[in-house]
Amino acid sequence: xxxxxxxxxxxxxxxxxxxxxxxxxxxxxxxxxxxxxxxxxxxxxxxxxxxxxxxxxxxxxxxxxxxxxxxxxxxxxxxxxxxxxxxxxxxxxxxxxxxxxxxxxxxxxxxxxxxxxxxxxxxxxxxxxxxxxxxxxxxxxxxxxxxxxxxxxxxxxxxxxxxxxxxxxxxxxxxxxxxxxxxxxxxxxxxxxxxxxxxxxxxxxxxxxxxxxxxxxxxxxxxxxxxxxxxxxxxxxxxxxxxxxxxxxxxxxxxxxxxxxxxxxxxxxxxxxxxxxxxxxxxxxxxxxxxxxxxxxxxxxxxxxxxxxxxxxxxxxxxxxxxxxxxxxxxxxxxxxxxxxxxxxxxxxxxxxxxxxxxxxx
Amino acid sequence: xxxxxxxxxxxxxxxxxxxxxxxxxxxxxxxxxxxxxxxxxxxxxxxxxxxxxxxxxxxxxxxxxxxxxxxxxxxxxxxxxxxxxxxxxxxxxxxxxxxxxxxxxxxxxxxxxxxxxxxxxxxxxxxxxxxxxxxxxxxxxxxxxxxxxxxxxxxxxxxxxxxxxxxxxxxxxxxxxxxxxxxxxxxxxxxxxxxxxxxxxxxxxxxxxxxxxxxxxxxxxxxxxxxxxxxxxxxxxxxxxxxxxxxxxxxxxxxxxxxxxxxxxxxxxxxxxxxxxxxxxxxxxxxxxxxxxxxxxxxxxxxxxxxxxxxxxxxxxxxxxxxxxxxxxxxxxxxxxxxxxxxxxxxxxxxxxxxxxxxxxxxxxxxxxxxxxxxxxxxxxxxxxxxxxxxxxxxxxxxxxxxxxxxxxxxxxxxxxxxxxxxxxxxxxxx
Numbered sequence: 198x199x200x201x202x203x204x205x206x207x208x209x210x211x212x213x214x215x216x217x218x219x220x221x222x223x224x225x226x227x228x229x230x231x232x233x234x235x236x237x238x239x240x241x242x243x244x245x246x247x248x249x250x251x252x253x254x255x256x257x258x259x260x261x262x263x264x265x266x267x268x269x270x271x272x273x274x275x276x277x278x279x280x281x282x283x284x285x286x287x288x289x290x291x292x293x294x295x296x297x298x299x300x301x302x303x304x305x306x307x308x309x310x311x312x313x314x315x316x317x318x319x320x321x322x323x324x325x326x327x328x329x330x331x332x333x334x335x336x337x338x339x340x341x342x343x344x345x346x347x348x349x350x351x352x353x354x355x356x357x358x359x360x361x362x363x364x365x366x367x368x369x370x371x372x373x374x375x376x377x378x379x380x381x382x383x384x385x386x387x388x389x390x391x392x393x394x395x396x397x398x399x400x401x402x403x404x405x406x407x408x409x410x411x412x413x414x415x416x417x418x419x420x421x422x423x424x425x426x427x428x429x430x431x432x433x434x435x436x437x438x439x440x441x442x443x444x445x446x447x448x449x450x451x452x453x454x455x456x457x458x459x460x461x462x463x464x465x466x467x468x469x470x471x472x473x474x475x476x477x478x479x480x481x482x483x484x485x486x487x488x489x490x491x492x493x494x495x496x497x498x499x500x501x502x503x504x505x506x507x508x509x510x511x512x513x514x515x516x517x518x519x520x521x522x523x524x525x526x527x528x529x530x531x532x533x534x535x536x537x538x539x540x541x542x543x544x545x546x547x548x549x550x551x552x553x554x555x556x557x558x559x
Numbered sequence: 560x561x562x563x564x565x566x567x568x569x570x571x572x573x574x575x576x577x578x579x580x581x582x583x584x585x586x587x588x589x590x591x592x593x594x595x596x597x598x599x600x601x602x603x604x605x606x607x608x609x610x611x612x613x614x615x616x617x618x619x620x621x622x623x624x625x626x627x628x629x630x631x632x633x634x635x636x637x638x639x640x641x642x643x644x645x646x647x648x649x650x651x652x653x654x655x656x657x658x659x660x661x662x663x664x665x666x667x668x669x670x671x672x673x674x675x676x677x678x679x680x681x682x683x684x685x686x687x688x689x690x691x692x693x694x695x696x697x698x699x700x701x702x703x704x705x706x707x708x709x710x711x712x713x714x715x716x717x718x719x720x721x722x723x724x725x726x727x728x729x730x731x732x733x734x735x736x737x738x739x740x741x742x743x744x745x746x747x748x749x750x751x752x753x754x755x756x757x758x759x760x761x762x763x764x765x766x767x768x769x770x771x772x773x774x775x776x777x778x779x780x781x782x783x784x785x786x787x788x789x790x791x792x793x794x795x796x797x798x799x800x801x802x803x804x805x806x807x808x809x810x811x812x813x814x815x816x817x818x819x820x821x822x823x824x825x826x827x828x829x830x831x832x833x834x835x836x837x838x839x840x841x842x843x844x845x846x847x848x849x850x851x852x853x854x855x856x857x858x859x860x861x862x863x864x865x866x867x868x869x870x871x872x873x874x875x876x877x878x879x880x881x882x883x884x885x886x887x888x889x890x891x892x893x894x895x896x897x898x899x900x901x902x903x904x905x906x907x908x909x910x911x912x913x914x915x916x917x918x919x920x921x922x923x924x925x926x927x928x929x930x931x932x933x934x935x936x937x938x939x940x941x942x943x944x945x946x947x948x949x950x951x952x953x954x955x956x957x958x959x960x961x962x963x964x965x966x967x968x969x970x971x972x973x974x975x976x977x978x979x980x981x982x983x984x985x986x987x988x989x990x
Contacts, residue, residue, distance in 0.1 A: 258952075260955075262951055262952040262953070262955060268673060287682070289678075290676060290677065290681065290682075291678040291679050292671040292672060292673045292675070292678065293673065296671075410937075410938075411855050411937065412855075412937060414933065414934075426831075427830050427832065467673065539693050542693065543685060543689060543691070543692045544689050545953075545954070546685065546689065546954045546956065547689035548689075549949070549953070549954065551763055553949075554762060554768075555762070556938055556941055557765060557768060557769055557941050
């Protein structure tokens with residue numbers, strides 16, 4: 198009897214092992230909502246169809262805490278993660294990520310080698326950018342029918358446009374917006390912020406609207422706040438507002454003045470269980486065609502120059518041209534700031550503390 | 560027992576010890592049996608003890624250890640860490656100490672071992688001196704090019720910031736294995752340029768005010784829960800079984816819904832264009848411009864949290880009230896006590912164990928909650944748990960998060976001790 202159960206269990210384990218040996222499986226982690234949907238359509242489905250592997254998609258809310266916890270515990274279940282630039286640089290500096298050899302990235306569809314095809318400043322030691330996204334502000338056209346806000350100063354003008362404002366909870370992006378509303382030119386914003394007086398100036402400007410602010414934390418909240426009529430204007434990730442307009446026919450209008458654009462990148466945590474397969478997925482998803490394809494699901498700009506001409510119409514509504522919706526469209530870049538990751542990597546902790554203290558004082 | 564009684568009757572004035580059936584003295588036999596029973600009981604509890612040790616004591620102990628353990632300096636720059644301890648803190652360190660620093664930095668830049676990278680040291684010093692992160696990472700990249708002294712001059716040539724004693728003092732502190740800096744930060748204090756302990760800048764004082772606010776808010780929520788739960792529990796315990804079971808299901812129903820669903824339901828109800836405001840405008844009680852702000856402020860937090868924590872107060876109260884025989888009240892009334900007098904002198908004191916259990920439970924839960932206040936509290940939704948979560952999730956300053964958590968734990972234990980003195984832990988009953 199004992200020998201029978203022993204053989205049976207060995208067979209079972211062997212079969213189980215054999216069954217899982219053939220199909221590759223990676224865990225891809227991203228931000229959820231409309232953004233993850235665009236990645237599933239443009240990267241996951243084509244890759245799965247082409248290679249026969251499977252993808253487990255997980256959502257998270259940003260930050261590198263989970264990566265740090267997994268790498269330190271030497272039990273990494275995430276194979277590839279979509280992170281913000283400041284997180285990518287910080288995690289790389291702390292040895293939490295695998296290095297990526299840029300020479301292995303495929304050339305663009307027009308033959309340009311990867312290192313020249315990617316927009317400047319989108320390739321890093323441990324990270325490869327996939328999209329350019331932006332924080333903008335938006336308002337409801339049906340509530341403000343004419344003479345709507347056109348500049349960042351309008352966002353802070355409670356007299357001209359009464360009503361509540363939505364802002365992301367945290368110092369990042371809000372300090373830049375405050376300074377631009379106070380008259381600082383886009384190219385000087387970070388120089389001003391490098392001085393203590395500059396930071397004081399930003400907080401003073403924020404004080405002028407503090408009582409009328411609704412603070413949001415998740416990307417899906419701003420379109421909801423606008424739809425509910427809870428706020429008159431709100432900052433938001435441009436892609437989320439676009440999806441509310443294009444997908445749900447909401448009458449929202451984006452104001453590109455003072456937009457702060459940033460990158461999202463793929464990183465592979467150190468010691469990821471399927472890091473070779475994850476690397477294959479990375480190479481595939483940052484190719485020319487997939488990046489252009491993702492731009493047809495959500496209005497985030499592809500990080501490769503060769504993808505630009507391939508950006509077409511919105512996937513579910515042919516009448517919408519995606520080109521003008523990109524943060525990198527020249528028309529939208531008139532008064533734009535690129536988020537300075539060095540500044541935030543250095544000062545995020547301290548400024549967040551100051552912001553929290555400021556928030557708590559009512 | 561009957562046998563013992565018989566024995567005692569027989570030998571009432573005898574001085575020889577009582578013997579059991581097999582001749583051993585009763586006392587020893589009793590002691591042996593008691594020991595054996597106790598040992599069996601201990602064995603039965605051992606699995607639970609191990610479970611609590613592994614899932615509770617060890618992880619919490621590890622977190623507490625993190626709040627004082629400060630290995631970064633020693634791991635990243637081992638030789639420098641040893642040498643810098645000899646520096647007296649005046650001016651700038653000697654060049655031979657700086658040489659060790661530069662050499663250790665070059666080695667750390669080459670390795671990319673977790674915990675031993677330049678980035679780790681950069682982050683650590685950045686906690687105390689913001690802006691130093693990029694200083695360390697950029698210097699780390701150039702450290703291998705510095706091949707000969709004077710090393711301090713070479714560093715200052717790379718970046719003038721190295722000419723600041725504050726950075727070296729901070730490095731000296733970061734190179735000790737155990738440190739109090741995280742507890743200082745958690746109590747809104749810091750080391751100044753000379754290395755003395757001072758209060759942090761007023762603009763950055765946040766932890767103590769928020770801790771006080773959290774405790775106060777939790778107390779308010781506990782009180783409101785108590786006032787609302789007492790009549791409900793009384794009703795549930797005095798109604799006939801059938802009706803009270805039905806009502807009990809209504810009390811427990813919220814538990815079966817996700818916490819986030821309940822919180823967002825409140826958002827839909829309380830917002831300025833929400834259900835309640837729309838209804839009041841429809842009735843004409845308020846004008847369209849006079850909508851009440853019930854959310855993204857303290858009101859919203861209190862309403863949502865009371866809703867979520869109410870069952871935790873109702874259930875212990877209900878269990879205790881169920882065990883109180885109705886005869887006592889009747890007896891008190893029959894002896895001439897008025898309704899109020901009977902209630903305060905006879906009924907209420909008997910429910911105190913339930914009240915003790917309920918308030919303790921609700922208070923401790925309220926202190927730890929942060930999702931609900933974050934979603935509905937607006938400016939007022941920042942509680943100490945949000946800050947701890949922020950440090951664990953975003954700034955990755957796990958040591959500061961651990962220090963804050965320890966302080967919270969100590970505060971709660973102090974409360975519990977005071978509570979014990981007033982009410983008595985033995986008086987705690989869950990039913």
